[in-house]
Amino acid sequence: MTSIFRSSLDEFEPLAREAALDIVALTAALLFAHGQTTERTVVTAERLGLALGMPASVLPDWDKLTVEIEGASLSQIVPAKPLGMDMNRVLAITAIVDRLCAGTLRAEEARPALLMAGSLPPVSTLHFTLFAAIGAASLGVIFGALDITSLTLIAASAALGALARRWLSTFSRNPFVQPLCAALIAGVLAAVSAISLHRPIPTALVAFCPCMVLVPGPHLLNGAIDLLRTRIALGIARLTYAGLVVLMICFGLLLGFTAGGAALPAAGPSVPVPLLADVIAAGWAVASFGTFFSMPWRMLPLPIAAGMLAHAARWALISLAGANVATGALVACILVSIVVAPVVDRLHLPFAALGFSAVVSMMPGFFLFEAASAVVELVSLGPHAPVTLLTSIAANGATAFLVILAMTFGLILPRMLLEHFLTPTV
Structure with missing residues (x-):
């Protein structure tokens, strides 16, 4: 040297x-x-x-x-x-x-x-907006929104949110304003669509999918990695920041529904999605998040391939083997980490961003938003709230926690093992 x-x-x-x-x-x-x-x-x-x-x-x-x-x-x-x-x-x-x-x-x-x-420029506003729409619509397909009307509403909502985020970034550096306003737009559009359209649409999906692109997954992973490396204060700070962003997303979404004159509906059971549609949509979602994180085009094939492979494994576990969502996320994330971890240091890419891009569609945003909606309903009903509402809050909150824990463990474990047994390329 x-x-x-x-x-x-x-x-x-x-x-x-x-x-x-x-x-x-x-x-x-x-x-x-x-x-x-x-x-x-x-x-x-x-x-x-x-x-x-x-x-x-x-x-x-x-x-x-x-x-x-x-x-x-x-x-x-x-x-x-x-x-x-x-x-x-x-x-x-x-x-x-x-x-x-x-x-x-x-x-x-x-x-x-x-x-x-x-100070290199971020991805252009046109690409940012286009891939926000593509990413949200891809998540809609993965979660069962297969009709053109719903996918169009999801894409339009995400695109408007992306434009608002870029506009807000020109005069505000507060990290919570952008997700709050984007989620507010998603809530208003979903509420207005549910009231004005004369056809049934999956209102929860129309609301939740544009908000899923706002979830700060890399910060959750970086915080977990810091905790495992005994950087306790920094890890807690990262996780607290990520938690506050999620809280702003939930608040903006609920505020948007209130402004639109509707109540946030329950998502209900997800519609089974064919394997091919699930895997192709996962590839588009990975490409979208790679674009959000300004990943060079030449490097996108790696996380796209890893994400599609992981989704195929997750679909097989849940649809064929009857595994729960946490187990499916754990196995899928382990596969992604095994594929991505050996090359991130050689390519000089941030592991959290690359890993999260490949598994973003597995984040339990629905469960988080469902729990938040149930909490708001609990507050509004007060002592008249049914016991099933408390059960819903506990079940959705516990499921979201377990899925996030499974994803974090699945992504980090192979990475840590490789760093322990192999000398990293720096």
Whole structure:
């Protein structure tokens, strides 16, 4: 490994040490903020520090990173919150680190290059809106909405929500405003459609599917990974953030139904979906979420193939073997992790974003929204609420928890085992 600076800390000029520290801190902050897992952020920053002749350690927190130079009383605290998910930026930043470590990029050129990589434009509004509609409609197919009217309403609702999110992002950086408003739009459109259309439609699906594209799955996975790596405070902070986003989605959806003059209906039993339709829709859903996370087109085939394989296995387990949804999600996520985990480090992609893209349609959004709807109904009925309502809240809440736990365990276990027994490619 080529060292940009001299290897002895005592021989370093103060300016050289500060420059090296600044490069390492900026790299770690950008990776952390754009969705790289905490462990890969720390490993990459430490690798860069060694290449610069400055052994560094990174201490992550929810809103900041502390980067210290070992053997010297020199450290830097950089503000960074892990709110983003942009795989294209992570790839560009990692490529710059590789060039620095190989000695093909001069140290004085690193900071401008890193800043440029960290400000690469996100996917265009047209693509974002189009794939939001495709992703929501694909989820509609998976959950049993097979008629053209319902799928059109789902796609239109998701597209309007995507446009609203992009518009809101131009003047508000609050991470909760966008999902709240997008879910509000979904609730209003579903309520108005249920009242005005003179044909039966699966109102719950029309409402829930556009909201499913808002679920912060990568944050749930990153939080679980941090907890397993004993980064307790950071893991709890990530999970709390994800939980608040889900709460805003539920609140916006219920508020939209209220504004539309309707009550949020129960989803009811799901309609059986043919295997081919389920697998094809899963592939489109994976492509949509890969686009949301700015995954380069050339890399989409991997998660698409993994997601379609996982859905085929899940469909077989539930439809043929009679397994429950949690067991189906567990086996499917293990398959995805086995396929994805060996290559994410080689491709320098965030594991949580790639893994979640492949299994997004298995997230128990329906159960979460059903539980939220039942809670609201419980509050409105008060002491007159039937016992079945409490049973519904408990059953839907427990099912959602078990499915999320099964998905998290299924995705993380193979990844952790491979990292333990194999030396990762950095």
